[in-house]
Amino acid sequence: MSAAELSEDRIERETTRRAHRFGSWASTATRHSPWEDALGVIAGVTLTAVGISILGSLGFLTGGMAGLAFVVHYLTGWNFGLVFFIANLPFYALAIGRMGRAFTIKTAFAVALLSVMTAFSPDVLRFAYVDPLLGACLGGLMLGFGLLALFRHRSSAGGIGILAVYLQDRFGWRAGLTQLCVDLVVLVTAFAAVSPAAVAYSVLGALVLNLFLAINHRTDRYLAV
Structure with a gap:
C-alpha cells in the first residue's frame, strides 16, 4: 500500500471514529458541519428569543415549555429564563436516549443560550407599543422561524x-402538529395566569407558529441534518 493510500486510510478511520463518538457532528454532503450547526442554532435561538420578547411584552404566552415558563413567570414573578431552563432539564434523558449525543449537546446549548437571552431581554429589548393582533401573529411567526432553524x-x-422531533423521526408525525396538540393543552392552564383576551391572542400566536412548522418542516424536502 502506498503512502497516499495509507494516509487516506488513516483519514477514513479517524472520520469513522469521530462519527461514532459524536454521532451527527460528522460532516458529509447531506449533513451540516459543526460550524454550520453552531451558526444555525445561534440564529434560531435569537429569532426565538425575539418572538418570546414580543409575546412577553404584551402579556401573552405560547405553548410547550415556554408556555409553562410564561405561566409560572406571570403567577410568581420568577425570571422567565431561569424557569425555562429548569423546566427543560428532565427532557435531556429522552434526548440522549432517543436522539443521540449530538442532538442533546446542541439542544442543551440552545436551551442555555435561550435562557440567558430571555433572562436579560427585558433590559435590552423593549417595545413602546405593539398592536395585540399583530404582536400575536408576529411573535408566533418569529418563534416558527426560530424553531425551524433549530430543527433543521x-x-x-x-x-x-x-x-416532537423524536415522534417525527420515529413515526413520521409532523412536528408542528404534535406541538399544536400539546400547546393547546398548555394554553388551557393560562386562564389561571392571564385574561381570557390574552389567552385568545396566545392561541392565535400558537396557531401561526405551529401551522408555519407543519408547512415548512418536512424531512422529505430537506436532506441536510
Missing part, C-alpha cells in the same frame, strides 16, 4: 420540541 440543524428549544 438537528436541535430544538427543549421540552416539547425534543418530543
